[in-house]
Amino acid sequence: MSAILECNSLTKKYASLTALNNINLSLERGRIIGLLGPNGSGKTTLIKLINGLLVPTSGTLKIAGNLPGTATKKVVSYLPEKTYLPDWMKVSETIDFFKDFYEDFDEKKAYEMLDRLHLDPQKRMKTLSKGTKEKVQLILVMSRKADLYCLDEPIGGVDPAARDYILNTIISNYNENATVLISTHLIADIENVLDEVVFIKEGSLMLHASVDDIRTKEGKSIDTLFREVFKC
Amino acid sequence: MLNKLFKHEMKANARFLLPLYLILFVLSLINRVIIGLDIFDGALAIIPRFSIFAYIVSIIAVIVVTFIIMIMRFYKNLLSDEGYLMFTLTVESHQLIISKLLTAAIWIVSSVLAVFASLLLVFANPDSISEIWYQIRLGLTELDVIFKGRTTLLFIELAILAIFGLIHNILMIYLAIAIGHLFNGHKLLGSFVAYVGISMVMQTIISVLAAIVGSIFRESVTNVLSLPNFIFPIGIFTILILIVLYFFATNYIFRNKLNLE
């Protein structure tokens, strides 16, 4: 089975709202896929479901054929929007932590990436700027040899140079067996990097197509199409 | 995996508690010296008074801070932003709970031991130690008479009760925090209410149980031997059931109702 992610009638409801409504989605390996939609559309809910941080209300979600659990956490590498590393840890300690808990973690690669950024591993997380913290987290996440990388808003709130660095890291770490799922609302900056896009609006799947198909058929950029589909 | 979690937990808490123990140790030394030197008269008398005061404060601080750290750690590491890290590790949620429970119990016991050790450090001298030792042996002999030789069993049961009791109290707090997490707002209030609620339910259960046991074993209640024979074992059993209950409830919330912000 080559699909890395399969959602069947996936629904997530809370007391007051339906975050995801009957999502049917299949993502193949070896792709860089954009999960696009406005804030509150359900993107983060989907990513949390993939990572086992939420439980579906109905329907199923499978990663490489397995329901979310310890087996899938082994093959999914998650970059949340927040700073989720303990503030008091030194960068080197966070690397030790990842090395300890993830078999697929490549310590050498992580240190190389840190080195290229001229980041002192002896610094504590709390002394770093927000942008630097995010880069450290990205390095940790991308230093794992996972099958599915879930990046939640990796380029939001960082300067253009940092954005380039992040995109560059994603591209350089690409491997044909793994899929990178990037959730963002900053489309223009990453269009050229995406193979496919998934549009989510108010919890429903609006579109899942390849970037080339859209550009050829519609003759417009994903950014333009997005603005049309999600017009307020 | 559990080992790794445990190791990480111990380390994370050590950075607070070891400095605290060090301060306690230093203050103990200072106090022992000051008490030994009987030279502070008149206005200088304020020095030993202040020193003892600081020492007492530090003892209270060690116990209170240990307690607070255990609570904060559970909440901060699992249910705030760090939760995104912990719950996506390749570990089961029950392992997360156990690692924190064990670490909390160990640090609480070690804090109590640290306080005892510091008291000894400040006040112990060969005379008082042999006096205390003599009194202990006297007391044990008397207990042996009262409990007709079952003193060892009594102490074993007391130890188990203490350990289970500690675990029970920690888990009750953890469960209250987990229940508080279920509320969308006012999580702190929710945890507090949950804690009070669980306490009340537990008290009721124990009262009912005690009444039942009392009415079944009526004459035995007056017989002091019933303590090691019936009452303590029943107590241990009850606490064990509560422990299992709290654990499963907390785990259930983590597995099915987790909703990190």
Added chain:
Amino acid sequence: MQWELNSDRPVYVQLIEQIQAGIISGYYKPGDKLPSVRDLAAEATVNPNTMQKALSELERTGLIYTNRTSGRYITSDEVMIKKLKGQSAKDQIMEFLDKMKLLGFNSEEIIALIKEIMNNTE
């Protein structure tokens, strides 16, 4: 090499054009070894799959060939490159002529204008 990519046309098509432009301009000389797909993709800030697609297409037309052990190379076939240069020039001229016609110039006026400007800039 400066990669300029628009967002309303498929990326791989634009990559093909830009690599061809690089060959014509001499940035990529005949027989030059190309960087790896991943390095090229990182340079252009595009998806490695897309770069792969572009390179495969260029291989199909013969402008690039793969040596299984050592990587991808620009063709040494100078005739082919010259032909590519010619075709590219033709495309530029056609585009230019279309634009000039839109401005309202006829063929003689266009040629005269070109001669005048070229004399001035020499």
